Amino acid sequence: MQTPLSFDVLVIGSGASGLAAALSAEMTGAHVALATKGSIQACNSAKAQGGIQAAMGEDDSPELHAADAMKSSHETANPRLVEVLTSEAPSAIHWLEELGVEFNRENGGYRLARCGGATRKRLLQVGDRTGHAITKALREAFEAGGGTELPNHPLVALEPLENGWRATCTPKDGEPVPIDAGVVVLAAGGRCFAEAEARGELSTNHPNATGEVTKIVLELGAEARDLDALQYHPNGGAWPATMQGYSIPETTRAYGAVLLNADGEEFTDSLGPRDAVSQAIFDEVEQGRGVLTEDGRPAVWLDTTRIPEADADVSLPYMLRRYRGAGIDPLREKLYTYPVLHYQNGGLVIDEHGETTLGGLFACGEIAGGTHGRNRMMGNSLLECCVFGRRAGRAAAKKAGRRGGKGMEA
Numbered sequence: 537m538q539t540p541l542s543f544d545v546l547v548i549g550s551g552a553s554g555l556a557a558a559l560s561a562e563m564t565g566a567h568v569a570l571a572t573k574g575s576i577q578a579c580n581s582a583k584a585q586g587g588i589q590a591a592m593g594e595d596d597s598p599e600l601h602a603a604d605a606m607k608s609s610h611e612t613a614n615p616r617l618v619e620v621l622t623s624e625a626p627s628a629i630h631w632l633e634e635l636g637v638e639f640n641r642e643n644g645g646y647r648l649a650r651c652g653g654a655t656r657k658r659l660l661q662v663g664d665r666t667g668h669a670i671t672k673a674l675r676e677a678f679e680a681g682g683g684t685e686l687p688n689h690p691l692v693a694l695e696p697l698e699n700g701w702r703a704t705c706t707p708k709d710g711e712p713v714p715i716d717a718g719v720v721v722l723a724a725g726g727r728c729f730a731e732a733e734a735r736g737e738l739s740t741n742h743p744n745a746t747g748e749v750t751k752i753v754l755e756l757g758a759e760a761r762d763l764d765a766l767q768y769h770p771n772g773g774a775w776p777a778t779m780q781g782y783s784i785p786e787t788t789r790a791y792g793a794v795l796l797n798a799d800g801e802e803f804t805d806s807l808g809p810r811d812a813v814s815q816a817i818f819d820e821v822e823q824g825r826g827v828l829t830e831d832g833r834p835a836v837w838l839d840t841t842r843i844p845e846a847d848a849d850v851s852l853p854y855m856l857r858r859y860r861g862a863g864i865d866p867l868r869e870k871l872y873t874y875p876v877l878h879y880q881n882g883g884l885v886i887d888e889h890g891e892t893t894l895g896g897l898f899a900c901g902e903i904a905g906g907t908h909g910r911n912r913m914m915g916n917s918l919l920e921c922c923v924f925g926r927r928a929g930r931a932a933a934k935k936a937g938r939r940g941g942k943g944m945e946a
């Protein structure tokens with residue numbers, strides 16, 4: 537085995553949460569490495585389209601945002617984590633803007649949409665490539681600093697040391713690389729790609745969403761919660777075949793699209809919480825009121841022809857391009873849709889700084905649990921990545937400094 541690399545803080549995973557944690561640890565003065573399974577760009581975060589929630593409207597507040605998140609979770613979320621999430625949302629948005637993210641604006645303010653389960657318009661967007669814009673800004677800021685990137689370094693093992701942790705990352709077809717760090721931040725995302733494969737279902741997820749990092753730390757004794765609560769995105773693309781596994785942004789419904797059964801009836805509140813909307817679609821199909829795609833898949837209609845062209849042009853350009861490229865114009869024809877496996881609601885138990893139940897081991901983003909309870913609201917995941925990634929990075933750098941690392945120089 538080669539001599540271990542050594543850092544104050546090692547971040548595992550390069551989605552929005554890992555990038556936010558690595559950047560924030562680096563800005564706090566720590567010597568940081570960011571190790572990830574594939575390329576630095578490969579993650580679910582960059583695929584996120586719809587947007588990010590923050591109480592920015594004049595009629596809104598972090599308290600209303602928190603109440604909506606608690607209600608959508610059926611009161612199963614951790615209220616303290618929700619309070620942190622919603623109260624720090626506006627400052628997370630300003631942080632992203634300082635890093636170069638340009639959210640859509642109109643009439644001198646943000647262009648806000650109402651997403652499922654929300655009582656106010658609260659969703660900020662960058663067209664329908666919000667995750668791409670956020671990860672690009674975070675990545676560029678991290679790369680402008682002194683941190684080390686270790687792409688193609690999947691974590692395969694983790695063991696405690698007297699003063700920190702030893703991670704082993706083994707590149708494909710390569711030798712194991714030992715990496716010592718005072719503190720490790722786990723930001724390796726969820727497991728819905730692997731879960732969908734096991735169930736023979738479609739998933740919206742990136743192939744790297746396989747969940748092995750969670751297994752590694754559960755074996756070390758970390759606590760987790762709600763791991764069985766997986767979320768279906770109500771609007772998977774069902775036809776044409778090239779759109780299967782694509783998640784039609786929830787903002788289509790925010791801008792006027794509605795769900796219809798075979799008889800053209802609206803059978804549910806199209807802006808209800810995700811689990812309720814998905815269940816309504818499953819039930820409608822089960823009771824024989826669905827439609828069948830050309831390849832015989834169950835579906836209902838998403839009537840996107842009700843979306844005003846001006847809204848679609850600003851907020852759904854990528855979705856329009858994808859469907860038009862596949863031969864369907866969503867502003868002229870309804871779309872076939874059916875729920876698709878999308879998100880791991882639960883995960884590792886964390887405190888308000890992102891520390892797991894194992895000291896010196898932090899977690900943020902989809903790998904962590906509690907912020908959404910058993911049912912996440914759309915737009916709260918990118919927010920969680922930024923708020924808790926930033927918090928975990930800062931706390932990890934401080935803790936590594938206390939352990940005798942080079943952190944806290946700044």
Ligand SMILES: Cc1cc2nc3c(=O)[nH]c(=O)nc-3n(C[C@H](O)[C@H](O)[C@H](O)COP(=O)(O)OP(=O)(O)OC[C@H]3O[C@@H](n4cnc5c(N)ncnc54)[C@H](O)[C@@H]3O)c2cc1C
Pocket residue numbers: 548549550551552553554571572573574576578579580581582583584585586587588589666667689690691692723724725726740741742744745746747748749783878879900901902903914915916917918919921
């Ligand atoms: C299609 C789609 C659309 C979405 N739209 C929205 C939206 O509009 N708004 C919203 O809030 N949320 C949305 N989400 C959810 C949200 O994007 C994700 O939940 C969130 O970005 C997860 O971020 P993350 O940093 O926790 O994980 P990810 O972005 O999944 O990143 C995980 C990282 O860990 C790496 N990794 C995995 N295993 C290992 C390992 N063993 N060793 C090292 N690295 C590893 C991966 O390669 C990746 O870089 C969407 C998700 C999808 C898939």
